[in-house]
Amino acid sequence: MASTITTTRTAPSAAKSRRRRRLRSLTRRDRFVIAAMLLVPLLLDLAFIWFPALATVLLSFTRWNGVGGLHTSACVPNVPSILDNGCLFGVQNYHQAATIYPEFWPAVRHNLVWLAVFILFATPLGMLFAVVIDRGIKNSRMYQSILFLPVMLSLALIGIIWEFMYSQNYGLINTVIGRTSNSNAIDWLGNPHLNLWAVLVEATWRQAGYVMVLYLAGLKAVDPSLREAALIDGANQWQTFWRVVFPVLKPINIVILVVTVIESLRAFDLVYITNKGINGLELLSVLVTSNIVGETQRVGFGSALGVVLLVISLVPISIFLYNTFRREDAP
Incomplete structure (x- = not known):
């Protein structure tokens, strides 16, 4: 002993x-x-993540226009302009964005529409592609490559490709529907009532392939015995997927939800290529760019818009991290 x-x-x-x-x-x-x-x-x-993020938060409380130094003196009262150099004046940038900046709320609404289209159309479409390919159809590798091809292309190139599709005079869509003359041609990208939906078709075309790959990875990890047990119990393919397979895909669903929210918030390339985010295509990311590096160079005001975008993005990221750590800590 x-x-x-x-x-x-x-x-x-x-x-x-x-x-x-x-x-x-x-x-x-x-x-x-x-x-x-x-x-x-x-x-x-x-240097490239934390310092720019903290600098953006600090600059959002200034009237800095990108030229000269920052001053800590109090602001001159009753000055309506937000171009005054380097004046620290609290949350007035945020107040002006929500009250007197006309593009702010249309941009928020367009981002919400972007998110709704991704959730209601792009995600189910990507899930459908993944389920069909996972069943082992003939030439599934070829279909998978074709559907994933838009993800491999840059958003700038996708915008250029779809410009040829939507062109008012020589575009493929107007040619197919017989609207090629100047009198009856549809201006898909210039009409403020149509251009947002036209660009969303481009974004959905790319997002569906991305979601498909994520769901394919999740479907490959599902235990085959679960499906076999469901079939033995008399469940059909539809019931097997929604009652057995889909609940197992909960971690993938959370990842896709977070990715979808972030992608809808950081949408920039397609709308900026189309018409620089004006005339019906205002988005928060485009407003940040136009205010910081645009003609007016309102760095402080643009930084405030960037902080708003950052705070909104942190919500789904925090939910994802909370669920991830809670799952790891579970016995």
Whole structure:
């Protein structure tokens, strides 16, 4: 009995001594390499992510126009312009965005429409593609490659491709429906009542392929015995998917929901290529760019819009992280 206790007590100390020997065996060069591998990504992360994010938050409380230094003196009262250089004046940028900036609420509404289309059309369409391909249809690899091709293309290139489709005079859509003359041609991208929906078709074409790949990865991970048990119990294909397979895909559904929200908020390329986000295509991301690097260069005001976009984006990210850590902590 005493020998057993002695062996049990000496085992941890022996493991610690072996660990110390391994640490002591690291040369100065090894330690330098380890430090470099840790510090270089950390510094890059701080320089390109955290510092710009914190700088944006700080600049959102200023009237800085991008030229000259920032001043901490109080603002001149009754100055309606938001172009005054470097004046720290609290939350007035946010107040002006919500009250007197005419493009703000249309941009919020368009982002919500973008999100609704992604959830109601792009996501179910991508799920349908994934389910059909997962059943092992003939030439499934070819269909998968074709449907995933838009994801591999840049959004700028997608916008250019669809410009040829929507062109008022020589576009494919107007040619197919017989609207090629100047009198009856449909201006898909210039009409403020149509251009948002036209651009959403482009975005859905790309988003559906992205969602398809995510769902395919989830379907491949489903235990085949679950489907076999459901079929033995008499369930058809529809019931097997919605009552057995789909609940198992809950982690994938959360990921897709977060990705969908983020993609709808950061939509920029397609609308900026179409008409620079004006005339019915206002989005929050485009307003941020137009105010910071546009003709007026209202850096402080544009930073406030960027902070609004950041706060909205943090909501689904926080929900995703909460569910992830709660699942890992569950016994």
